[in-house]
Amino acid sequence: MTRDRQDRILAHLARASGTVTASELADTLGVTPRSVRTYLSRLRSRPGAQDLVVSGPTGYRLDEEAYARFRSLETRATIDTPRERSTRIIRELLAAPNGLDVFDLAERMHVSESTVEADLAKLRPIVAELDLRIARNGSVVTLSGSERDRRRLISRLFRDETTQGRIDLDAVERAFASESLSAFKTALLRELEARQYYVNDYGTDNVLLHIAIAVDRIAHDNRVPDDERPSRSEGFHGEEFPALLDALVTEHFGVSLGQGDAEYLGYLLSTRAVAPTTSTAAGDNDRRRYLADDDLERVRRITQRAGAEYAVDLSDEDFITRLALHVHNLLERASDRSFSRNPLTRSIKTSYPMIYELAVFIARELRDLSGVEIDDDEIAYIAMHVGAHLQQEARREDLEPVVLVCPNYYDLHSVLAARILASVGDLVRIDRVETRSDVPWSSLGVDLVLSTIEPPVPSDPVVVVGPFFGEADGERVRRAVARLRRGRRRSAIAAELLEYFSPALFVRNRYTGDEESMIRHLGELMIADGAIDEEYLDGVIERERMSSTAFTDSLAVPHAMAMSAERTAIAIAVNEHSIPWGDARVNVVALIAFSADGRARFQPVFDQIVEVFSVREDVQRIIRRSEDFPSFIEELVHTMDS
Template identity: 55%
Template sequence: MRAKYERLLDYLAETDDWVTAGELADRLGVTTRSVRSYVTSVKTAAKPLDVITSSTSGYRLNREAYASFVTDLRTRDSESGSPRERVHSVIRALGDAPSGLDVYDLAVSLYVSESTMEADLRKAKILIEEAGLSLARRGSVVSLAGSELNRRRLLSRIFRDESAQGFLDLENIQREFASGDLGANLGAFKSDLLAMLDGEGYFVNEYSINNVLLHVAIAVDRVSKEQSIGPAEERPASETIREIAERLDGLIRAHFGTALSVRELTYLSVLLTTRVLTPGHDQPTETVASTYLADADLAEMRRIVRLASEEYLVDLDDDDFIVRLSLHIRNLVARAQENSYSRNPMTRSIKGSYPMIYELAVFIASQIQRSEDITINDDEIAYIALHVGSHLERQNLREERVTCAIVCPNYYDMHVMLRDKLEAELGSELQVDVVITRADVDWAALSSDIVVTTIQAPTARDNVVVIQPFLTATDFEAVRRAIATVRRHRRRMQIKDELLQYFDERLFWRNLTAPSEAVMIRTLGDSMRALGVIDESYVEGAIERERMSSTAFTDTIAVPHAMVMSASRTAIAIVVNETPMAWGENRVNVIALIAFSESGRKAFQDVFDQLVEVFSDRDDLQRIVKRASDFPSFIDELVHVMDT
C-alpha cells in the first residue's frame, strides 16, 4: 500500500490543480475505488497532517503538510523498527563482523521473532548477491563472504536507497557517521577538497561529489575497524591518479586523523576522476586536448559529432564542445565498464522539457555504445544532453525576443524608470518597441506581442499584462508568463500546418492496446509498412531505440522512432487512449510512432519538440482524449489546443 499511495502523491505533486479520481485511476492503472482507498491510507498515515484535500472537483495536495509528511516518512524509514531499516541493519552488522553473527542473537538485538529474522535474511540475501557477495551460513551463524571492496559498495548502495530518490546530500552522510568525529568533520573536508581540486584546474560535478564523500567516509570508518581493501593492485596508477591520491591522503589525515593504504587512496582517486572531475579549467582548448586526450579518442568523437550534426541538422562542429564532451565520455566509459553509473537528478526534467536535445544525446550515446561495447543508462544520457544543450545555448539557438509596448501615462519620468527596470530584468527576452505616455490609448492599433500597462485596458486581451507603476516581483513574474505564452504560441503557429499534414486517417487509432512497447511499435509499424511509408528495418530500429531509453518523454506521451530518416515520406501513426498504457516507467495516453524522410530532416527538430509539448499539457491532453472520438475530431481538437 505504501508504494501505491506514494505513486498517487507523486502524481498529485506535479500540479497545483484539482485532479479527479478518474484521472488518477487512469494514471495509476487502478479503479477509482482503489484511488479512494489510497487517499484514505495517506490520510491515516499522515495524521494529524491534512495532506490531501478532497472536494467534488477531485483531490489536491496541501503542499506544506505534504512536505512535513515526506520528512516524517523518511524519519520512520530510518528508525530501527521499520522492515527496510531492519534489513539494512542486518547488513551493516554482518559487515562489521568478519566471523559472522548468530541469527538468534540478531533477532533479540532487533526485537523481532526468529521467523521475522529469517524473512529479513532472505531479503538481505538479494541485496548481498547483487553486490557480488554471498551470505554464508553454518548452523545458526551467518556471515558475509566476498571482497572488502564489494562490501563497501553494498554499504554505499543501502545508504543511497535510504536517501531521498537515491540522491545524496551532505547532511544525510554526516548523520550516518555522527557517532564519532567523522560526520562532524565531513563538511570542512568537502570544502578543502573542493578548494584543492579547483586549485588543480578541475571542473567539479557537484551532483556526484557527495557520492565520493560517502565512499571516503566508508573507507575511513572501515579502516578504523581494521577492514582494509588489501594491498595495491599490480596495475600501476597514472600520474594524475598518484597526484590526486597524494593530496587526498593529506586531507584525510588532517581532517580524520586516519592513514589510508595506497590502494584505498588510489580507489578513491579513481572514483573522483571518473565521476566528479573534468580537467582543463581555465586552460585553452588545444592544451586540454593535447594533455588529456588521445588522438584516437578525439578523432572518434569528431566522427560521432559529425554524424549527429548531419542527422539532426544542428551545428555541433566546435572544438571546445568536442573536447569537453570527449573528456566526459572518457569518464563515462570508465564508469560503464565498472557498471557504476553516475546518477543525475535532472534526468526527468531534461527528458520532458528538452526532448530534441535529449534525442541528440541518445544518438551520441548509441554511437558510443557500439564503439565501446558498453551500456549507457538514462542518467548518463542526460549528462550528455547537458553538454549538448549548453553548446546550443551558447549558439543562441533561441526564439527571437518578444516585442513589447509599454503603456504608462506621463507623470514626471515614471515611464522611463519603468522601461529601464523592465529592460534591466528582462532585456534578453524582451524588446520594447513603443512607449505610450497618454491615457487615451488606441489599444487596437498596438501590434506588439505583449502590452505592459499601468492602466486597465477597456476590453480583455490575452496579451495585456497590467502591472503596478512601481514594479514588484509579482509583476515581473506576470510579464515572464506572458513572454512564455507568446513564445509557446509562436512556436505552435510556425509548425501547425506542417505538423497536421503528417497525420493520416489510416494511421489513427482510438483505444488501441498492446501488451508491451515492442508490440505496439510493431502494430503501428505494420500499418505504416502497408502504406509504403517505412520498411521492416525502420520498425526494428525503433524497437532498438526504445531499448536504449524510453521514448515516454513525459507522463502523457511516448514518441517511438528510429534514429535514421529512411521513410519514403514523413508520417505519424498515432494512438489516443482513454486508459493509459504502461510505457517504460510511465503510463501514457498517447503513442505516436514518427517516421521521417530524408526531405523532412529540417522539420524534425521542431515537429518532435512540438508534438511532445502539445501532449504534455495535462488539460490539453484530457481535452483531446475526451473529445477525439475519431480522426476528424482529433484534428479539430489538436488545432484548438495549438491555437490557444
C-alpha cells in the same frame, strides 16, 4: 511495498504542477484507482501526514507547507526505515568476519526474526549482482567477497532506496554516526574549485557516501588491499586527489586512509564527480593532457552523425571536448561496474524528450564502438551535456544583433564594446563595429544601433550611448530591446489573429433579442464570407440548445460539434451593454467555425482569447476602446501581450 508506493505517490504529487487524478496516479504505479485510494488512506496514518494530501473534485495535490513539515519529521524520525534496517544488517555483516547469529541480530534491532529473514531475502539478489554472497549455516549468516565489492554494496543500498534519486547526506551521517560530512564537502569543493575543476554535485554526493563508508570500514580495520587498487587508464586526471582526500579525511574524521583507500577514493572522485577545465582556447596540448586524440575523434564523429540525424549543430569544439571528457569517465565507470545515478533522469525524459532521444542516439553509437551498455541515468547525463550546449546556442540566437557606431580614437571602440557586453551582454551581441563618422545609417542591416554620435535624423533604431557606457546607457539599451521585442511579438500576435478575424466578421453594439437570433446574424456573415454553410449554422444552434456556451461572465462562444467548416474563423459581436445568454449575461459573442485541418493550430489562440475575456477589467477596456475592427485587433493584441 505499500510504504514504497506511498512514497512514490508523494514523489509524483511533488513533481506535479497542479492536481493529479487517481487514474493518473494509478497508471504511474501500475495499480487500480481503488488501490491508490487505499495507499492514500494508509499514508494519512503516518506521523505528520494527516493533512498532507488535499483531495478535491479534480484530483489530489500536496499541501506544500504540510509536506515540508512531513519531510522534516521523517528526517528526524528515530524509527528504522527499511533502508536503514537493511544498511544496519549489511554493516553488521561486514563488521563480523565470522558471521552473525540471526536470532541475536533480531533482538538487537528490536524486530522479529521473520523481519530479519525477509530483509536477508531482499538483500541476496542485490549482493549477488556485486559478486558478493550471503551464506547461511544454521542460525549463522555470513557475507563473502572483495573489499571494494563490499563497499559498493553499501552504496547500492543508499542509491536504490531513495525516492528522489539523490544521496541523502543526512541519512548517510545518521547511518555512519558522522556529523562532519557537510563540512568535509564544503572543504572538498573549495579545493576542487581552487584547482579549476568542473564539479558534478550529484556525483560528489555519491563519492561522499563512499568516503563515509571508507571511514567506517577503516575504523573497523578493513582497508582496500593493494591488489584491489584501481588501474589508471590513459588520460587519467586527478593525480593529486589521493593526497588531497587523505589530508581532508584526516582533518575532518581523524582517520588516515592509507595508500589503497586514498587511490581508490581518488579514482572515484576523478571518474564520478569532476572533470578538468579545458578548452580550444587553451590549445591542443592542454586537451591532450586528459584526452587521447583517438578518443576526441571518436566523440567528434559521433556528434557529427547525431547532429546530422537530428538537424542540430553539435560541431562546437569546446562542447565536443567536454563531452569527450564525460565519455572518458563514463567508460571508466563502466569498467568498474559503477554507473552514476542521475536524479534528473525522469524529468529529462518527460520534459525534454527530443534532447533525451538525441542522447540515446549518442549512447547507442558509443555502445556500438565500445561494447559497453549505457543505462538511463548515464544517458541522462549525456542529455544534460547536449541540452546545455543547445540552450547556449539558442541563447546566442536570442541575442539582439546590434551595430556599434564609434568613430575611431585609439582603441576606444574596443573598450566600449567590452563595456557594452559586460553590461547588457545577456540581451545583445555586437555583429559589427563602424569606426567612421560618415555612417550609412539607412543600410546598417539591423533593427538596433548603438552609437556614440547622433544620427543626422533622429531614429527609433538608434540609441545614443556615452563613450564610456554607464548605468544609464545600459538602462536605455534594455528599454530599447524591450520595445523592439514587444513590437515584434505584437506583430506576430496580430498576424495570427488576422488569420481568423476579419472586418467582414466584426460587429459592434448589435442587439438582436436572444441567443439564436445573434447566432443567426453572425452565421449569415460567415456564410457570406464563405467560411460555413447553412448546415454548419444549424449545427451551431443545435449545440447551443443542448447547453449554454457562455464560457465566462463576459464571453459566449457558440460553435458546432462537427468540424465541417470550410475554414477556421471567428465572427464576433462586441457590445457595450450585456445581453442575456443562458443563465448569464455577456458583452462579447464569438461564433467559432472549426475546420478539421485548422483546429490544432487554432487551439492555442482560442485558449488565449478565452483567458483574455475571463478578466473583467480587460473585457471592459477592450469593449470601451474597440470602436472599429482595427482598434479591436489592436486592443486585443495589447491585452494578450501584457
